[in-house]
Amino acid sequence: MLARTLTAAIAAALVAASAAQAQDTTYKVALDGTFAPHAMPKLGGGIEGFNVDLANMIGERLGAKMDIVATQFSGILPGLQAGTYDFVVAPTTITEERAANVLFSEGYLNTDFQFVVRNDTPEITDMDGFAGQVIAVNKGSVYDSWARDLAAETGWTVESYGTNTDAVQAVVSGRAFANVAGNTVSAWAAKQNPNVKLSYLFSTGKVWGMPFRKGDEELRATVENVIECMKIDGTIAELHEKWFGTAPAEGSAAVTPVAGYGEPDFEGYVDDGHEPSC
Known part of the structure; x- marks a missing residue:
């Protein structure tokens, strides 16, 4: 009986330690704070918008804190490369040129x-x-x-x-x-x-994804799993209606999770058998 009690106590302690560690994790992420309705100044200070909500919800689901930095878009990707940011939550069009330099998540919105x-x-x-x-x-x-x-x-x-x-x-x-x-x-x-x-x-056929540094495949997978779940459970669709006033189109990036990690047909995409789930 004592052994079972000790085992349960140890397990509880490990869970508590894991939760505490997650709460201690802070991701420093960047976006353009003047790109309405994705991120824009709000009355009383701070910023609000689709991507602000999206970033904060990702943090909540990961049990982590999100340090959202609003800055000029021109300096965001260089800042990512320099290690200033852990990843980028600004709307960033996935292109061949960019995919050669950063690691993209799958697309989460169409950009038309x-x-x-x-x-x-x-x-x-x-x-x-x-x-x-x-x-x-x-x-x-x-x-x-x-x-x-x-x-x-x-x-x-x-x-x-x-x-x-x-x-x-x-x-x-x-x-x-x-x-x-x-x-x-x-x-x-x-x-x-x-x-x-x-x-x-x-229609341009292009999508917005979240950029990560090359070599940060594990972090990309962690965040992308959350994005996929938010597509599956309708969270991104809800944000779409809240900020854009319309429901996302059927089959659009906002509601369609992608197998593997990254955006298919672009450098950095990994088809490892991963299937989106929630």
């Missing part, structure tokens, strides 16, 4: 281009619906260069504005027919402004 139009605009189902129109964009953004590259083909005129908010206001005032930006940014704009609505979605 989406148009915003006035509420009284008829439904537009393809790019031809914007022919001959004025398209407002955020100056210097990827959407600016994309729209200008297509101007000769589509017949639209591109006007650039200092912020995407100004570009959306140009649509509201009638100075532009539509604004084009990232799908989540456009969804946020439509949610915040009752005078505009979401219109045509141009």
